[in-house]
Amino acid sequence: MLDLVLIVDWQQDRATGHDEVMALVKVLLGYGAESVTVLPSWVDFSQLAVEYDARLPVGERWVQVREEIVVYRLDVDRDD
Numbered sequence: 220m221l222d223l224v225l226i227v228d229w230q231q232d233r234a235t236g237h238d239e240v241m242a243l244v245k246v247l248l249g250y251g252a253e254s255v256t257v258l259p260s261w262v263d264f265s266q267l268a269v270e271y272d273a274r275l276p277v278g279e280r281w282v283q284v285r286e287e288i289v290v291y292r293l294d295v296d297r298d299d
């Protein structure tokens with residue numbers, strides 16, 4: 220599976236939750252996928268992803284209100 224770019228079509232009406240999708244992403248990256256994109260197919264991407272809540276402390280006022288498309292990849296060139 221080396222160097223493949225994969226898309227996971229995550230559908231809300233299925234029994235698969237966030238934890239199961241993340242476990243799949245980790246397995247795919249572990250087997251050599253270059254990147255894995257998670258596409259929550261039920262989301263209306265014309266709607267805002269975040270909302271401003273002035274009641275919250277500064278630095279926490281932008282609140283995520285829907286799932287987003289996320290691309291995961293391993294950072295294999297990192298020098299720690």
